[in-house]
Amino acid sequence: MLESCRLIFKGKRFVRLFIFIVVCLGFLIAVTILAGLTIFDRQHNHILHDYVARNDDIVVLSTTYYENSKSFPPSTAVILFNSVQVFHLKYSTLNVVAETMQGNVEVQFKIQPVINKIPFFCKWVPYLAVGQVPEDHVLLKLSTNKKDGMELSLRSPFQTPRKVVACFSPLFLNERWQLLLATVEIYSHYGAFMHFYVRSMITDLFKLIKENKNTRISPWPSIRIGESRAAPPMFDPNTELEFRNQASAMTDCLLQYKESAEFIVFPDPDDILVPVLGKNYHEEFTQAFNMFPTAGAIVYNMTQTSIESSTTPALYSPISLLASIKFKGEQRWGKLVVRPERVDSIWIHRSYSIKEGYEQKVMPVDVNAFYHLRIWKFPDYPTVNRSKISNPPYFDPYHLNATKRTVYNVSDGLKIQRKFKNRVSEGNMKAIYARLPKVSLYYPLIEVCYNRIFYSMKDIGTCRGPEYCNIPAFPGLRCTNVASEFVTYKSYRNIYIHQLISTDFEEGENGCTL
Template sequence: MRFSVHIVQLSNSPKMNPYLLPMTSRIESLRKYRYKIHPIRVVKFLVVLVLLMAYIAWKVVPKLLPQPEPKVALFQNTHTFIHSAYYFPVSKSLGKNAIAIVTTMNKRTAAKITNYKINLIGTNRTARWLKEATLTTEHALNDRCDYSLITAQTNLLSNMQMLEIEAEGILMEIPFKKPKYYAPKPVVFCVSPQFAAEQWQTFLVQLHVSKRLYGAHLQLYVVSMVESYFKLIKEYEKLGLVSIEPWLTIKFPETDGPYLEPNRNVELRNQAAAHTDCLLMYKEAVSFVGILDMDDILIPTNANSYYEEFEREYAGSWEISALHYDKFDYQTIKTAELETQSISSIVKNSRRLRTKDAGKSFLRPERFNSTWSHYSRNSDRKPIYLTPEQNPITWQRKLVPTNGIFHLKKMYYVEAGNVPGGALPVNPGDNITELISEKHLKEIDDDLKKMLSLPSIANLSTSLPQDDFYMNIVFSCYNESFYHIRDTQWLYNDITCVNAFNCELPQREEMPCIHSDATYHSGPSMWPITYHYATDSFFSNEIGCYQ
């Protein structure tokens, strides 16, 4: 059977709308198909879900929850000496109502002393707050010295009137003071604690170079000193040219039992604590802080002041933590009579030695809250966050290549009539330019002669030391204790505690000394640390030239 399809094209036919067939059934009446889930699939799904939840609970949730403080293993009951406590109503780096405490603490108190926290209580007229203070140190935790500089820092309440330490319900009040908010100069030099000091010529060089011409204020710490030398410094202090602070021998007046003697088991009378105290004292008042020994002389190069040189070397960079200057050893002359002093003669008759000592740092105080005796151990390879969202930058000390410290390591006496003319030495940094200009050297000498002509200073001429006594004893003792080890490159801090407290210092009846002293206090016995401190510090002429 054959079928044929005829397509008829209609012309001029009207346009027709599509025709929709009516629905003959409802959706509800459509046939439903059931999906059957296999039991094994259900088991597998549940196992995966349980494992996923366990992973989240193990790895993810703990990171979202507040982390508990690690438990600090405490080893023994120890003693701590509080050198100073500062209260900062306002601070550029510590924040508002900040507390900073400088201590000499036995780091063997705990497995890691910087993980331990102490409770501090601040009280004003209307409130009383308790907060934990974090501990930091400038010494390596594996140092052989048992005692170290430890600083405690926290923030409490405004208008604080009383500060206390709390441990297991036992309280001890701590005297505190506010830092300086004004200084005579924009730069302060923190000079290491002086003991059995007698070489007054270095003080004259340091002060008249740094203070009178290049704009730095001297902050001295004194343990013991020949009395006439001390009187000379006091005359300069009366004129506002230097500040003097007693640096106290560490004492634990009252204890419940035996303890490790701190002065023999801390690095060099804890100079780092003195430098940290100075940094905290001036951190809100000056633009730069220098860490120096009395015989470390820095002369700016291609600048008229320290401020100008330091600003130039920092160049506004946040990546420079501190400026570091190498320390070059020199030998030079000195004369015994006060009226014959000439800084020009000392500089022009200097001869550079082959040895070189560890350098010193100069820093912006708002970037540090503590420092070691040469530089802050926090000045290298430390990440710094300028904003919470920004990736950190890394701090690094900058070695200043064009300048160096003129270190008066050895000075020997010559007759005033036999002083050679000499010549200006070259700058030890670049070995090309002169160390100092003739113009500046003349200005310094003129100022020196003017000061020495004052009757109150000129009258001290006959009583000042005119020979080396303690200098030779101390140098010999230091050499036997650690210098000879250092010079052979075998001085390791985890093996040797750099300390010379056992040096025997004979006393001279014809050359009496003053020594720092105070009223010492012991707090109640606490676990794990009992605290001691001093008040009403002064200088006594009844102790002698000891450390």
């Protein structure tokens, strides 16, 4: 019997058949693995493709130099840039050459992801690169050769002391003056200095916001990569950046106020926080961090509300928004307040770079929460009513007919109303305020788009932003847009560097742009 088996397996036909079967099985296994990897890659924003790609693009947004710092060692520079979400897995450092009077010094800047989450639903994310450079440096440049490099445009952080700074997520196609004027008045009243990043806004509203002594407005351009690039020719990285590159904007704001602010809060413009633990934001946040002494960041959750306002400037009242609040009984993602020396970067709902020894804590909604001004109604009757302002609704986030406290203190409400009226009655502000539009052009379109791509929770694993909204042009509409210039350096090893070198506002009459 054994002899017969040997004869069978020694036969050439059976050997060829055996080899053929093995080859076929190997081929099927290989195809299955490749198909599985392809499906995985497609479902996870092509992270495998980006990881094995030979070359990459980065877009440098800012470089902040700290001569002395509460957060970093002396003479530290921090580069904020965008790139693919696996960039930090491919490169641990960026090579910076510091030119000094004694010669050139190479410094390895350590790369840190701002959003340390893989896979993330957007292909492009922000990063920091941090390094300590010689104090006597003349200039810094990104370079991997001794001939040239991309010179970094250095800036210093703000030095004017601020108790509380509010860094708002970037604004685009912005025309909802009823919201923004209320936000500015309320945050200003409770002691916040406000920093707005703007991509586009109707010009009259822009002028009103800019004139407020407690605001600073910075242009926030869409990013561009040059013709010399690693990405395909038609690829637009803005379509793969989360909501106007908001994590970059918020981190940029944090880096600028790191040395001057005691607390920094990161809301959207439709998130209103009224202090409960104190009379103003500084007292509120001081008490909050006393409640959570190990906190680097504290999350204040959002409670969903509907509000009423007027389309006519003469009938508008900022505090009437709060007086008209109706709570929906729904809580949503929280927004952060940080001690800037304890945090190095920020995302809208979380910080991934809280320093060792600190953590992120959550403020109970029962204690305090942001009012998310989510649902807007514009009745025909006037909303300015002193008796209405003097009888604010109760804070009722769970829709349980709570009567413990009102949504604001009456004396605060009357002061906010009076300051606002005085402000829009001064000089040329009166004429500008009267010109504010009664009809919204962009907001209804954006609302429909965001309900589709974001609030409906459909396609939650895909990148979402205004670039996916079909917004028509409105010739004749006066808008303030952003103009910017980028340059490209292509001699860094395996990396094309694109740097923002200038950005400014420009007025036009052909509508707002993304």
